[in-house]
Amino acid sequence: MGTLTNETLLEMQRRMLRIRAFDERASKMVKRGHIPGTVHTSIGQEAQVVGATMALRDGDYMSGNHRSHGHPIGKGSPLGPLMAELVGKATGVCKGKGGSLHLADFAVGSLGESGIVGSSIPIAMGAALSASVRGTDQVALAFFGDGAANQGVLYESMNLSGVWKLPVIFLCENNQYALSTPAHTVTSGVIADRAAGFGMPGVRVEEGQDVLAVHDAVSEAVARARAGEGPTLIEVVTYRYNEHSEGLRLGTDYRPADEREAWLKKDPIQLFREHLQGIGIAPAELDALEAEVLAEVDDAVAFTDASPYPEPSVAFDDLYTDTEYAA
Amino acid sequence: MTVMSFLGAIGAAQREAMDADERVIIFGEDVEANVYGTTGGGKTRSDKGDFVQMYGRNRIRNTPISEESMVGAAAGAAMTGLRPIVDLSYSSFLYMAMDQFVNQVAKNRYMFGGQASMPVVFRSAMFYGLNTGAHHSDRPYPMFMNVPGLKIIVPSTPTDAKGLLRTAIDSDDPVLTFEACILWGAKEDVPDEEFWIPLGEARTAREGTDVTVVAISSSVPEALAAAEALAASEGVSVEVIDPRTLVPLDRDAILRSVHKTGRLVVAEPAHRTCGAAAEISAHIAEEAFGVLKAPIVRVTAPDMQIPFSPSLEKQMYPTRHTIEAAIRRVLDLPASSEASQHAAATA
Ligand SMILES: Cc1ncc(C[n+]2csc(CCOP(=O)(O)OP(=O)(O)O)c2C)c(N)n1
Numbered sequence: 001m002g003t004l005t006n007e008t009l010l011e012m013q014r015r016m017l018r019i020r021a022f023d024e025r026a027s028k029m030v031k032r033g034h035i036p037g038t039v040h041t042s043i044g045q046e047a048q049v050v051g052a053t054m055a056l057r058d059g060d061y062m063s064g065n066h067r068s069h070g071h072p073i074g075k076g077s078p079l080g081p082l083m084a085e086l087v088g089k090a091t092g093v094c095k096g097k098g099g100s101l102h103l104a105d106f107a108v109g110s111l112g113e114s115g116i117v118g119s120s121i122p123i124a125m126g127a128a129l130s131a132s133v134r135g136t137d138q139v140a141l142a143f144f145g146d147g148a149a150n151q152g153v154l155y156e157s158m159n160l161s162g163v164w165k166l167p168v169i170f171l172c173e174n175n176q177y178a179l180s181t182p183a184h185t186v187t188s189g190v191i192a193d194r195a196a197g198f199g200m201p202g203v204r205v206e207e208g209q210d211v212l213a214v215h216d217a218v219s220e221a222v223a224r225a226r227a228g229e230g231p232t233l234i235e236v237v238t239y240r241y242n243e244h245s246e247g248l249r250l251g252t253d254y255r256p257a258d259e260r261e262a263w264l265k266k267d268p269i270q271l272f273r274e275h276l277q278g279i280g281i282a283p284a285e286l287d288a289l290e291a292e293v294l295a296e297v298d299d300a301v302a303f304t305d306a307s308p309y310p311e312p313s314v315a316f317d318d319l320y321t322d323t324e325y326a327a
Numbered sequence: 328m329t330v331m332s333f334l335g336a337i338g339a340a341q342r343e344a345m346d347a348d349e350r351v352i353i354f355g356e357d358v359e360a361n362v363y364g365t366t367g368g369g370k371t372r373s374d375k376g377d378f379v380q381m382y383g384r385n386r387i388r389n390t391p392i393s394e395e396s397m398v399g400a401a402a403g404a405a406m407t408g409l410r411p412i413v414d415l416s417y418s419s420f421l422y423m424a425m426d427q428f429v430n431q432v433a434k435n436r437y438m439f440g441g442q443a444s445m446p447v448v449f450r451s452a453m454f455y456g457l458n459t460g461a462h463h464s465d466r467p468y469p470m471f472m473n474v475p476g477l478k479i480i481v482p483s484t485p486t487d488a489k490g491l492l493r494t495a496i497d498s499d500d501p502v503l504t505f506e507a508c509i510l511w512g513a514k515e516d517v518p519d520e521e522f523w524i525p526l527g528e529a530r531t532a533r534e535g536t537d538v539t540v541v542a543i544s545s546s547v548p549e550a551l552a553a554a555e556a557l558a559a560s561e562g563v564s565v566e567v568i569d570p571r572t573l574v575p576l577d578r579d580a581i582l583r584s585v586h587k588t589g590r591l592v593v594a595e596p597a598h599r600t601c602g603a604a605a606e607i608s609a610h611i612a613e614e615a616f617g618v619l620k621a622p623i624v625r626v627t628a629p630d631m632q633i634p635f636s637p638s639l640e641k642q643m644y645p646t647r648h649t650i651e652a653a654i655r656r657v658l659d660l661p662a663s664s665e666a667s668q669h670a671a672a673t674a
């Protein structure tokens with residue numbers, strides 16, 4: 001699919017930069033106590049996220065997991081309400097009720113991130129069922145990790161979406177660890193190969209740091225889904241640079257010392273910058289893009305700082321559509 | 328009016344809802360063949376046609392035996408424009424999908440700051456009292472009452488089953504309906520026209536002045552029988568309240584009745600600890616302690632698993648006799664020999 005315009009390519013780089021800058025800032029804010037609790041960053045995995053989200057259209061759906069900021073950012077969410085949510089402000093995208101683990105921006109089709117590993121997979125399938133019953137050409141994509149790939153609900157969902165030929169893409173972000181546990185020590189066989197058992201294509205993207213490789217694989221799955229040919233399982237091999245979650249202070253000793261160094265050499269943003277320069281985009285333009293994104297994150301933080309915390313009474317609404325909380 | 332069975336009334340509500348709104352779909356195990364009798368026009372596939380013939384396979388879907396993904400799929404579909412009804416057959420199978428119920432269905436609207444709405448109904452039958460053993464005899468609604476975000480209905484008559492289900496399907500919030508199988512065959516006149524019974528409105532099944540019995544699900548007919556027996560033998564006037572919906576719960580109706588009678592018995596087929604009866608009792612103790620003329624008495628299933636043998640199982644749930652014994656206790660009446668015999672078994 002070599003027909004992407006330069007504008008689209010630059011937008012890919014912009015969204016990867018946004019995820020990187022947003023998560024780097026969030027990491028600092030956790031360590032300084034500006035963000036309560038913790039956050040899980042997608043630093044190092046930006047190509048995998050953006051390659052997938054930019055293969056979707058505006059009306060398409062997706063669900064995600066605890067490593068959750070990249071998905072809505074990749075789908076085009078504005079940064080201010082996301083950052084305000086991480087801090088717990090009233091202007092947060094979930095009014096301060098979700099936080100980092102539960103970002104959702106329905107305006108861009110983000111049906112929510114889940115703190116329970118594997119739990120949001122059937123939600124995306126349900127959105128695909130909805131599109132199918134309503135007869136639209138929308139598709140849905142479920143993001144989940146290599147750890148989640150060992151949850152039974154994934155296989156129930158692959159089976160059910162297979163028999164119903166639902167327009168859904170199961171996208172496994174294989175960053176090779178579930179917290180401290182190396183994937184190969186808890187995973188029998190190859191994740192992508194499991195698709196064969198359900199009669200659907202299983203694609204392993206080895207070059208998961210290459211946004212175009214991911215975009216190609218996901219675009220093909222999206223095209224199949226839109227054409228009514230059913231689900232696809234995609235496993236993208238990638239790597240997280242930071243610890244499992246910020247401020248965990250568990251360190252990353254469970255990973256070989258030189259492993260991260262090797263993956264840093266394949267930094268998805270740097271790789272794509274080189275690619276863009278190679279096709280003739282001026283370094284100055286790319287520098288300007290980086291500066292713009294940093295300014296966007298500054299603006300998001302300023303928006304957050306200027307926002308009030310929610311009134312305590314807000315804790316008692318939004319449970320039901322029509323039933324007041326009764327003490 | 329048409330005479331309808333409990334199951335027939337559920338089928339009628341589903342048919343009306345399917346006709347009224349294209350967004351309503353039904354899926355579950357064996358719904359295409361109308362195995363449970365709520366997805367067809369008549370009793371068999373050939374009789375009047377089933378829902379597959381009427382609505383097609385896009386809207387009536389058999390599922391694999393995959394409760395967790397069925398419940399999750401319904402949640403995702405509800406969040407994106409459909410109004411699914413999921414037939415989970417036995418309520419014991421809800422446990423397979425506990426994560427989806429608790430972490431997705433119940434929490435998504437709240438967690439996402441009101442962005443999601445979750446118009447979905449989960450139907451399940453409570454098969455207790457039918458000698459099906461511990462794996463098929465559950466009455467798990469109190470566990471779900473402990474999960475904010477779910478609405479819970481427990482109809483005890485065909486009319487309520489129909490009217491509450493229509494409201495549940497039209498609700499923009501997730502509703503779990505628990506249908507007691509022992510009530511399936513119950514028949515009564517049900518209005519022919521479409522009707523909706525609001526959630527959170529109790530029904531006074533029998534008016535009385537001496538004691539309030541709040542009865543849930545299959546305990547309602549048992550409480551009514553106990554009330555009739557006591558009226559005849561002792562001249563006692565028993566009020567029977569059927570809350571019909573447990574979330575939201577019509578606390579005011581119960582409170583009003585207790586203010587009138589000064590005495591409360593609560594009967595339900597679920598286990599004793601943290602049951603609906605415990606919640607109702609605690610509420611009245613907190614809000615109406617001063618008007619109580621006697622301690623509140625609960626009649627529930629014991630905190631024990633359900634045994635298979637008919638001779639073992641039949642003592643496990645409230646009956647007219649155990650309810651009568653409880654009413655006698657709060658009224659300080661001598662125990663009737665029959666009632667106390669039965670009551671001793673479940674004390
Ligand atoms: C059901 C469940 N079990 C355990 C956890 C604790 N937990 C949170 S993240 C995580 C690792 C997840 O690994 P993976 O799916 O590979 O995602 P990654 O963090 O690598 O992106 C664990 C064990 C959880 N949140 N939910």
Ligand SMILES: [Mg+2]
Nearest residue numbers: 145146177178
């Ligand atoms: Mg992982």
